[in-house]
Amino acid sequence: MNNRSRKLLSARNPLSARRNWPLTAAVLGTVLVVTGCGSGDAETASSASPSSSAASATPGVSPSTGASTDETGAASPGSSAPAATPTDSTGTGAASAPEACAAADLAGEVEENIGGGAAGSVYRTLVLTNVSSEPCTSAAGFPGVSYVDDTSNDQIGAAAVRSGEDAAAGGSFVLEPGQSVVAELKETRAENYGQECEPHQATKLLVYPPEDLQSLEIPHEILACENPNVELLSIGALQKR
Structure with a gap:
């Protein structure tokens, strides 16, 4: 059936064309919903992709080496305790003998x-x-x-x-x-x-x-x-x- 025949048929039977409108609208709505879902998933994947890329590009955290950096980026000593200094029984430092008798x-x-x-x-x-x-x-x-x-x-x-x-x-x-x-x-x-x-x-x-x-x-x-x-x-x- 050619377009001219369809137009003549529609003109002759307007009720038939109206009956087909709800079906056409339903089909069209379904297509739009499916298209919208697909577009949303794509946008979600697209927005998630940079984060994933950034995460993968971020260097891993390395173990602490006993030193840290301040706000200027300069290394500062670690927090490990200094070596103990020998002390005498009074805790005031190593005892020393008087100088040799001259x-x-x-x-x-x-x-x-x-x-x-x-x-x-x-x-x-x-x-x-x-x-x-x-x-x-x-x-x-x-x-x-x-x-x-x-x-x-x-x-x-x-x-x-x-x-x-x-x-x-x-x-x-x-x-x-x-x-x-x-x-x-x-x-x-x-x-x-x-x-x-x-x-x-x-x-x-x-x-x-x-x-x-x-x-x-x-x-x-x-x-x-x-x-x-x-x-x-x-x-x-x-x-x-």
């Missing part, structure tokens, strides 16, 4: 021991006292001791040999002002060696505290031997008095 901090003397004589020798006590105004630390070793001529200030003969070396406990002693350390001093009589001794009058002892390159002098008059092979002096380890 020769200038000490005064020396030789004490006579009652009944300290032996055949051909005499036992005395060497005393070193802290005469400074501050505590100091004395090593518990052997002092260096020798006879000295007051005129030339030169050493006479051999220096003192160590006696009872196994008795040196090591370590150190803290000397408050006025406190002392002592060591046994043995002196053999120069007369025992005759002319081999090469006698020479000594007027003082030269004493080097342990681990010190400086010395102190103690007045001490005695006959000494210039012969370096004759050992008249022996000294013990220092002990706290």
Whole structure:
């Protein structure tokens, strides 16, 4: 049927055309609903797509490395606690010993021991006292001791040999002002060696505290031997008095 026939038929039967309007409207509404749904889904997918893309493009969160950044982007230290500092029992920090006793901090003397004589020798006590105004630390070793001529200030003969070396406990002693350390001093009589001794009058002892390159002098008059092979002096380890 051609268009002209349809128009003639419609003109002839207007009721028939009206009967078909509701059906046509229903079909058209269905098409619009389906089209609208499809368009909404597309818009939803389109609007969701950028978010998904942005999410996929966002770098993953990396584990904390102990540092953070401030508002300027500069790295700041992490919040981890600093290493602990050793402290003493009072919690005020590691305790430190007083400085070593220098020769200038000490005064020396030789004490006579009652009944300290032996055949051909005499036992005395060497005393070193802290005469400074501050505590100091004395090593518990052997002092260096020798006879000295007051005129030339030169050493006479051999220096003192160590006696009872196994008795040196090591370590150190803290000397408050006025406190002392002592060591046994043995002196053999120069007369025992005759002319081999090469006698020479000594007027003082030269004493080097342990681990010190400086010395102190103690007045001490005695006959000494210039012969370096004759050992008249022996000294013990220092002990706290």
